Amino acid sequence: MKNEMFSEGSFLSFRIADESFAVNVNQILHIQDMCHITHVPLAPECVLGIINLRGNALPVIDLRKKINAKLFPFTLNTTIIVFEFIIDSIKSYLGAVVDQVDDVIQISKSQILPTPDFGLETNKSYIIGFFHHHEKIIMTMDILKVFEDLLNIETI
Amino acid sequence: MKNIKISTKLVMLSSISIIVILFIGLYGIFNLKTVNDGMTTMYYDRVIPLKQLKIVSDGFAVNIVDAAHKVRNHSINFNSGVRSIEVAIKDIDTQWKAFMGSKMEGEEQRLAKNIDKELPVKMELVNELKTIMQQQDTAGLVSFIKDKLYQEIDPLTTKISNLVELQLSEAEKINTNGDEVYDQTKINSFSILATTFILIIIMVIYIISGISSSLKLANKSIKSLSLGDLTIDIESDSKDEIGVLLQNLKTMVDKIKEVIGFVKNAAENIASASQQMSQGATEQAASTEEVSSSIEQMSANIQQNADNSLQTEKIAIKATDDIQKGNKAVESTVSAMKQIAEKIMVIGEIARKTDLLAINAAIEAARAGEAGKGFAVVATEVRKLAEHSQHAAKEIDELSRRSVEIAEESGKLLNEIVPDIQKTAKLVQEISAASAEQNTGSNQINAAIQQLNQVTQENAASSEELSSQAEQLQESIEFFKVAYEGNLKKIKFSHKNKSNQQTSFSNHKQNGVNLDMNFHKDGEFERF
Numbered sequence: 001m002k003n004e005m006f007s008e009g010s011f012l013s014f015r016i017a018d019e020s021f022a023v024n025v026n027q028i029l030h031i032q033d034m035c036h037i038t039h040v041p042l043a044p045e046c047v048l049g050i051i052n053l054r055g056n057a058l059p060v061i062d063l064r065k066k067i068n069a070k071l072f073p074f075t076l077n078t079t080i081i082v083f084e085f086i087i088d089s090i091k092s093y094l095g096a097v098v099d100q101v102d103d104v105i106q107i108s109k110s111q112i113l114p115t116p117d118f119g120l121e122t123n124k125s126y127i128i129g130f131f132h133h134h135e136k137i138i139m140t141m142d143i144l145k146v147f148e149d150l151l152n153i154e155t156i
Numbered sequence: 157m158k159n160i161k162i163s164t165k166l167v168m169l170s171s172i173s174i175i176v177i178l179f180i181g182l183y184g185i186f187n188l189k190t191v192n193d194g195m196t197t198m199y200y201d202r203v204i205p206l207k208q209l210k211i212v213s214d215g216f217a218v219n220i221v222d223a224a225h226k227v228r229n230h231s232i233n234f235n236s237g238v239r240s241i242e243v244a245i246k247d248i249d250t251q252w253k254a255f256m257g258s259k260m261e262g263e264e265q266r267l268a269k270n271i272d273k274e275l276p277v278k279m280e281l282v283n284e285l286k287t288i289m290q291q292q293d294t295a296g297l298v299s300f301i302k303d304k305l306y307q308e309i310d311p312l313t314t315k316i317s318n319l320v321e322l323q324l325s326e327a328e329k330i331n332t333n334g335d336e337v338y339d340q341t342k343i344n345s346f347s348i349l350a351t352t353f354i355l356i357i358i359m360v361i362y363i364i365s366g367i368s369s370s371l372k373l374a375n376k377s378i379k380s381l382s383l384g385d386l387t388i389d390i391e392s393d394s395k396d397e398i399g400v401l402l403q404n405l406k407t408m409v410d411k412i413k414e415v416i417g418f419v420k421n422a423a424e425n426i427a428s429a430s431q432q433m434s435q436g437a438t439e440q441a442a443s444t445e446e447v448s449s450s451i452e453q454m455s456a457n458i459q460q461n462a463d464n465s466l467q468t469e470k471i472a473i474k475a476t477d478d479i480q481k482g483n484k485a486v487e488s489t490v491s492a493m494k495q496i497a498e499k500i501m502v503i504g505e506i507a508r509k510t511d512l513l514a515i516n517a518a519i520e521a522a523r524a525g526e527a528g529k530g531f532a533v534v535a536t537e538v539r540k541l542a543e544h545s546q547h548a549a550k551e552i553d554e555l556s557r558r559s560v561e562i563a564e565e566s567g568k569l570l571n572e573i574v575p576d577i578q579k580t581a582k583l584v585q586e587i588s589a590a591s592a593e594q595n596t597g598s599n600q601i602n603a604a605i606q607q608l609n610q611v612t613q614e615n616a617a618s619s620e621e622l623s624s625q626a627e628q629l630q631e632s633i634e635f636f637k638v639a640y641e642g643n644l645k646k647i648k649f650s651h652k653n654k655s656n657q658q659t660s661f662s663n664h665k666q667n668g669v670n671l672d673m674n675f676h677k678d679g680e681f682e683r684f
Contacts, residue, residue, distance in 0.1 A: 009522070010519075010522030010523075012515070012519060025519050025522040025523050026523060028519055028523075030516045030519060030520070031512060031515055031516055031519070032512070033509070033512060076508060079512070101512075101515055103515070103518075103539075104515065104518035104519060104521075104522050104532070104535075
């Protein structure tokens with residue numbers, strides 16, 4: 001199970017609106033400051049545009065929009081996380097805008113709380129689990145699942 | 157009679173005199189006319205008939221009888237006798253006819269008619285005598301004289317004599333009547349004159365006594381008045397001119413009493429008021445002295461104020477300069493602070509970027525697994541440092557922003573203070589000017605107070621003089637004796653017909669002080 005592969009180890013925690021999320025560092029290439037985003041016409045609503053990443057065009061998605069979170073205006077803390085996916089041995093990259101990046105956290109399996117049943121299949125699919133960290137509940141996210149539809153479009 | 161005016165009385169008197177004179181005159185004229193009528197009657201009805209009768213009688217007695225005798229005695233010739241008889245016939249005829257033409261009545265008429273009846277028969281005889289003489293019949297003449305002349309002619313002569321007697325008696329009657337009228341008139345006139353004289357004398361005495369008594373009363377009143385005695389009670393029940401005069405005099409006395417009462421009261425009031433005034437003036441003088449000293453003190457205070465305000469003005473100007481300098485300092489502080497803030501922002505940016513790099517490093521280390529563990533620790537440390545510097549930069553930024561705000565606020569405040577201070581300076585200048593004006597004003601007030609003091613002293617002197625004059629006035633007015641209320645002196649002046657009616661003084665409510673005022677001595681008093 002891929003999900004289990006990313007369910008423990010080092011996680012990068014970040015914030016969208018008032019909530020904290022975490023993604024396994026193995027899915028992340030790096031993070032970078034907000035920069036100029038070139039708008040692409042006819043792109044899906046959550047796609048903000050493209051940026052230059054080491055000479056290649058990197059599509060940037062507003063993760064907040066993608067997960068239907070509350071939209072705050074961009075600040076100095078607004079950061080782009082560059083995700084790295086390996087699908088069928090092909091590496092692909094995708095930028096996602098979050099409100100703030102917090103920290104790199106080590107999480108053991110014992111810390112992870114079981115996922116409650118929301119009664120909604122889709123939501124449950126990309127939230128892998130929950131854990132406590134500094135009096136906060138952080139949701140661990142399978143980013144591949146989040147961008148599944150977009151990545152499929154890309155691959156087709 | 158008391159209510160009749162003197163003029164009316166005099167008119168009445170003269171009217172009575174005139175009426176009586178007229179009456180007596182008319183009465184005399186009427187009686188004189190009666191007497192005159194009697195005289196006329198006597199002349200025309202008695203004296204002339206007497207003459208006529210005498211001629212007729214003479215005609216018979218002298219011309220006829222005498223001529224016949226003379227002719228018989230040859231004293232005259234026949235022709236002369238005829239002529240004498242012709243003259244006699246003519247005269248008798250004429251005179252008798254004239255006599256018969258006159259007015260006759262009663263006995264006279266009867267006698268005359270009797271004679272008139274006989275006369276033609278007698279005239280026949282005379283004509284017979286005349287014929288005898290014309291014929292110069294001496295024998296016929298003698299026989300005629302002897303038989304007829306005396307028998308026939310004499311009775312007629314007697315009758316004519318009777319008629320003459322009657323005329324005389326009638327004339328005597330008329331004379332007696334005239335005497336009676338005279339006597340009557342004399343008596344009547346004397347009695348009327350006497351009565352009228354007595355009446356007029358009585359009236360004159362009445363009128364004169366009335367006027368004289370009224371005048372005496374008036375004179376007495378005026379004399380008392382001239383001596384200043386106002387306690388007199390003038391009473392007159394007469395309504396004539398002097399009565400009116402007395403009434404007016406009474407009114408005048410009442411009025412004078414009233415006026416004197418007023419004057420007396422006024423004099424007392426003036427005396428007390430002037431004394432009060434004098435006292436007041438003295439107090440006022442003291443007060444003005446106090447005020448004067450107060451004003452001098454005030455003047456000194458004002459001077460001090462002026463000095464102080466000048467000094468304050470200088471200080472204010474200096475403060476303005478200092479504040480402008482301070483403001484400039486604040487402005488440079490603000491700009492310096494802003495520069496610091498910019499620099500700090502750069503530091504903050506660096507720290508943030510460092511943080512980002514540290515997270516990337518951490519991610520790299522995590523991905524490296526066991527091999528990146530050491531690196532992960534370093535990255536964490538770097539991250540901590542970066543976060544520290546970020547915090548510090550944020551704090552500095554906050555501090556500098558607050559400092560800028562404070563500095564700007566103080567600059568603003570200083571800028572606000574400047575016009576206030578300038579205004580203060582201006583106000584102080586105004587205060588200084590006002591102080592100068594006050595100084596002049598206080599000097600003027602001082603001068604005015606000095607003048608006031610002088611005036612007050614003059615007032616005091618004047619009020620003292622007024623007081624003495626009021627006393628003099630009181631003394632002067634004591635000349636008039638005005639009766640005390642309840643103790644009225646009653647002087648009874650009465651008219652000719654004394655009435656016991658008494659009228660008390662309607663005195664004004666004054667304490668009847670006997671005032672004595674010599675009008676003729678107070679030459680300086682003006683009369684209005």
